[in-house]
Amino acid sequence: MNKVYLSYNNIVSSYGFNSEIALDNIKKEISGLEWVDDPTLLPTPFYSSRIDQEKLWQEFTALGIQGQFTRLEKMMLVSLHKVIKASNLPLSSKVGLMISTTKGNIDLLDTENQFSKERLYLSEMGKVISDSFGFTTEPIVISNACVSGILAVAIAKRFIRQGRFDHVFIVSGDLVTKFIMSGFNSFQALSDQPCKPYCNNRSGINIGEVSASVLVTNDPDFLSEEAVVILGEGSCNDANHISGPSRTGEGLYQSIRSALHQANLRAKDLDYISGHGTATPFNDEMEAIAFDRLEMNDIPLNSLKGYFGHTLGASGLLETIVGMHSVHQNTLFATKGFQKLGVSKRINVIKETTAKELTTFLKTASGFGGCNTAVIFQGVK
Amino acid sequence: MKDNPYKIAAYCHIKQQRISLNGDIILENSEIDFPSFIKSVYKHFDTDYPKFFKMDNLSKLAFMAAEIIMRPEKKGLENNQNIALVFSNRASSLDTDRKHEASIKDPNAYYPSPAIFVYTLPNICMGEISIRHQLNSENSFFIFDDFNAHYLSEYTNCLLQDVKAEKVLCGWVELDENTFEAFLYMVAKNGPIAHNVEAINRLYKKSWEI
Amino acid sequence: MGDLKQELKEKIIEQLNLEDISVDDIADAEPLFGEGLGLDSIDALELIVMLDKDYGIKLADPKEGKKIFESIDTMANYIAEHKTK
Numbered sequence: 254m255n256k257v258y259l260s261y262n263n264i265v266s267s268y269g270f271n272s273e274i275a276l277d278n279i280k281k282e283i284s285g286l287e288w289v290d291d292p293t294l295l296p297t298p299f300y301s302s303r304i305d306q307e308k309l310w311q312e313f314t315a316l317g318i319q320g321q322f323t324r325l326e327k328m329m330l331v332s333l334h335k336v337i338k339a340s341n342l343p344l345s346s347k348v349g350l351m352i353s354t355t356k357g358n359i360d361l362l363d364t365e366n367q368f369s370k371e372r373l374y375l376s377e378m379g380k381v382i383s384d385s386f387g388f389t390t391e392p393i394v395i396s397n398a399c400v401s402g403i404l405a406v407a408i409a410k411r412f413i414r415q416g417r418f419d420h421v422f423i424v425s426g427d428l429v430t431k432f433i434m435s436g437f438n439s440f441q442a443l444s445d446q447p448c449k450p451y452c453n454n455r456s457g458i459n460i461g462e463v464s465a466s467v468l469v470t471n472d473p474d475f476l477s478e479e480a481v482v483i484l485g486e487g488s489c490n491d492a493n494h495i496s497g498p499s500r501t502g503e504g505l506y507q508s509i510r511s512a513l514h515q516a517n518l519r520a521k522d523l524d525y526i527s528g529h530g531t532a533t534p535f536n537d538e539m540e541a542i543a544f545d546r547l548e549m550n551d552i553p554l555n556s557l558k559g560y561f562g563h564t565l566g567a568s569g570l571l572e573t574i575v576g577m578h579s580v581h582q583n584t585l586f587a588t589k590g591f592q593k594l595g596v597s598k599r600i601n602v603i604k605e606t607t608a609k610e611l612t613t614f615l616k617t618a619s620g621f622g623g624c625n626t627a628v629i630f631q632g633v634k
Numbered sequence: 635m636k637d638n639p640y641k642i643a644a645y646c647h648i649k650q651q652r653i654s655l656n657g658d659i660i661l662e663n664s665e666i667d668f669p670s671f672i673k674s675v676y677k678h679f680d681t682d683y684p685k686f687f688k689m690d691n692l693s694k695l696a697f698m699a700a701e702i703i704m705r706p707e708k709k710g711l712e713n714n715q716n717i718a719l720v721f722s723n724r725a726s727s728l729d730t731d732r733k734h735e736a737s738i739k740d741p742n743a744y745y746p747s748p749a750i751f752v753y754t755l756p757n758i759c760m761g762e763i764s765i766r767h768q769l770n771s772e773n774s775f776f777i778f779d780d781f782n783a784h785y786l787s788e789y790t791n792c793l794l795q796d797v798k799a800e801k802v803l804c805g806w807v808e809l810d811e812n813t814f815e816a817f818l819y820m821v822a823k824n825g826p827i828a829h830n831v832e833a834i835n836r837l838y839k840k841s842w843e844i
Numbered sequence: 845m846g847d848l849k850q851e852l853k854e855k856i857i858e859q860l861n862l863e864d865i866s867v868d869d870i871a872d873a874e875p876l877f878g879e880g881l882g883l884d885s886i887d888a889l890e891l892i893v894m895l896d897k898d899y900g901i902k903l904a905d906p907k908e909g910k911k912i913f914e915s916i917d918t919m920a921n922y923i924a925e926h927k928t929k
Contacts, residue, residue: 292741296741296744355755356731356754357726359731362731362732362735363735363739373728374724374725374726374728374777375726375777376724376777376778376779379777379779380779391778391779391782391785393776393778393785394776394777394778395774395775395776395777396726396755396756396757396775396776396777397755397756397757397773397774397775398755398757398758404774408774408789411789411792411793411796412785412788412789412792414792414796415788415789415791415792417785417788431738432731432734432735432738432754435734435737435738435744435746435751436734436746436748436751436754437751438746439746439747439748439751439889439893440748440751440752440889441889441892441906487772487798488772488773488774489770489771489772490719490760490761490764490769490770490771490772490773491764491770492764492765492767492768492769492770493765494765494884494885495752495758495761495762495765495886496748496752496885496886497884497885503770504770507770511798515796620755620757621752621755621757621758621761622755622757622758622760622761622773623761623764623765624757624760624761624773684862684863684864684882686863687861687862687863688860688861688886745893745896745897746893747890747893748886748889748890748893749860749861749886749887749889749890752886
């Protein structure tokens, strides 16, 4: 059976419009979070990372794509364009398009705008993205809460293994909006500080916005330098509560076990874990419990939420891309915001940028609805 | 595409105030508005699950469709079966999104509700079903323009072939403004109907004269 | 205070979608969380919203909620003392 890889990739973030600039800042432990005082988004100020509007407009205009596009679509088009261009892959009937987002163009609900109501529908947004590049296959939108980005990777791999596609481009993104900010605020989930994953005085999340894209392929002729093989994946529900994570980390535990089983690996074969680490009291504790159950206490682990904030439908893919570069550079990146362990089980949180030979890593994510996803990757060296 | 040995073991369709199971109409209801309709369906099947009343409309619809299919599954079987959920729709959670938006529109009456906000994600309906039936299983929610038997069947085959699931409950759960529809079918190793695109579409498109 | 307690019971039933519960089913001193009404973490957050919306009380620290929402009695006492609406 052919291997399936993650290859060319792009990150559009507050750092800039490519993966390299984001990685550069992460390596230097520079956070992309900033203090935002904007009552149209939230009555009280908050920390967030957002893409520069002016620069996004410039990057987008340079694409020369005709038509009217929403803010999120511009982010996605800029990101995906770079990956399509880098891969030089013709868009045949064996090339799929997947879009990972939790809320899509939800800002259109709120503001007076020139777009028709139809644009609120995620499949419409999918068509807009697809048509802009000339994809010939029906786009697949994945909207599965905060695991969407990494679940899309698993789903792309599954479709490729079934023979539907040889290649899948995934583009992901979500916006910082009043809709989202008000909702998480009603959950008392927002921190008034830059977030502190796994930390003893963590006080909640920051929301950030990003678009991240990647090429998933079964063809070794389309591999970028930092390409990785997808060894195994699993996505299991907690079956416990629709917003609170399982106290035993059951869904995450089973997801990781499923991924390990498919990869034919054991926990000790992992060099690094890119956790979800949203910095809520319950999420980080649940992850620690799951990792402990799997005897992963000593595997270096980080959360990247301290750089970008929680980027919702993009987070799983964004953080996977950082993981790819981490392995490629043989560098473990610090968990920005972490100071002292504040979970009941021992886990090995990476505190500072550290050189280390890396080959195999695990990406996990969890989300509302009790969902969890785990995918294991290995560097192609 | 690969051949598959899987079968459709059961299917349920809720549409135009009618509910059918495996092709037979089991309930007809003249309630015009969805909340009254789905409440009467809940009571008709003696459901006894108080959390139902906290759910949003989309979750109530998905929950009852799953309930109707899963009832025969429950006879003599324990919970914790490995039944994956692969759902899809067009409108995502827009019905509830609009309610959340309404709660934050007026800065002088700004009272966002966590009980509403949590349902502004389409996959929550699968979470509710997972909790009810204790399914620690694979869940994926897709958004398509229309019901897409091609993608759903291939994805389902993959889950079964990779032994990620023993059965897959899949389909379409759509609720938006004045329309609602749920079409769920159980794919398993055994059953009366072959699991292929032609059969799925045939079952889906079955409509009844009004 | 009796009116306020009655009002709270009605509001809770409506706000939290407690379908088969009536006002008579809720005793003044009965724990609201845990067993009995089976309220969960989302319900607790909803009650915080209710305090703000209906009584003009914004909790400085949401963790205070645990004590305030112990029972109808504790809720009524707190509201009587702090309400601004």
